[in-house]
Amino acid sequence: FACIDEAHCVSEWSHNFRPCYLRLCKVRVVGTHCGHEGHQLVLLSSSPQVLRDHLGVRCFLGLTATATSATARDVAQHLGIAPEEGIAVRLAAVPPNLCLTVSMDRERDEALISLLRGERFGCLDSIIVYCTRREETTRIAALIRTCLQGILLRDPSGAPGSAQKKKTKATKSVHRPLKWIADAYHAGLSASERRRVQNNFMSGQLRVVVATVAFGMGLDKPDVRGVVHYNMPKNFESYVQEIGRAGRDGEPAHCHLFLDPE
Incomplete structure (x- = not known):
């Protein structure tokens, strides 16, 4: 048995970002079966040639939490599965613990800094800011470090650093101040x-990651408290995928999208 998680990558990224996915999915269909659990797309086929030849696999399962019907059909085609025989799709619902907001701002850099300093995001730790271009991630990470240098984490009541001071006073020990530390992440960086x-x-140790979509695939950090889209995602499917990285522990989390004027 072999399972390929994030199976939508077979359709979206297999031709460049993950070409090995296409090698995995060269199949000779002997029989099919399907099922579903939660909001997953389930694809089941037997005897994928590459996995069978190298690992002796006899059963193949592909899973993804975000796939439109068109993506599901494309994945099935790559896997050699007839759409009417091997696909189960359920629409994904936005988790109720996520607070979603949007805005359309002429000065987006200024709006981003105001957002991060404000009542909603100013008290959050572990935030992902998504950008479309690699060079944008580097610029925005530097902007956050410069504009928010030395600013401590706010407590939910709105007083900067007061939660930190109370904790330090109560424990009578030195505690690392929670500052706006930001760094960039994209596929062009070295592996190290x-x-x-x-x-x-x-x-x-790092409060904010400013990243392209290269960051987050397979990420399992349950306490991501905020997701900001500096640029609009390429489609609604990607938006659902990316905001789904916030609040996986079931606690409240905030997501904000900056809309393009056009």
């Missing part, structure tokens, strides 16, 4: 640099 940024974010 990507690993450093991700490890720092996962451990809580």
Whole structure:
């Protein structure tokens, strides 16, 4: 048995970002079956040639939490599965613990900094800011570091750093101040640099990751408290995928989208 998670990558990214997905999905269909659980797309086929030849796999399962009907049909075609025989699709619902907001701002950089300093995002730790272009991630990360340098995490009541001061006073010990530390992440960075940024974010040492969609696939950090889209995602499917990385622990989380005027 072999399972390929994030199966929508077979359709979206397999031709460049993950070409190995196409190699995995060269199949000779002997029989099919399907089923579903939650909001997953389930594809089941037998005897994929590459996995069978190298690993002796006899059963193949592809899963994704975000796929439109068109994407599902394309994935099925790559897997050699007849659409009427091997696809189960359920529409994904936005988790109720996510607070979604949008705005259309002429000065987006200024609006982003105001958002991060405001009542909703100013008290959050572990935030992902998504940008479309690699060079944009570097610029925005530098902007956040410069504009919010030395500013402590706000507590929910709105007083900057007061929660930190109370905790420090109560424990009578030195505690790391939660500052606006931001770094960029994209596929053009070296593997060691990507690993450093991700490890720092996962451990809580890095408060904000400004990233392209290269960041987050397979990420399992349950306490991401905020997701900001500096640029609009390419489609609604991508938007659902990316905001779904916030609040996986069931606690409240905030997501904001900056709309393009056009």
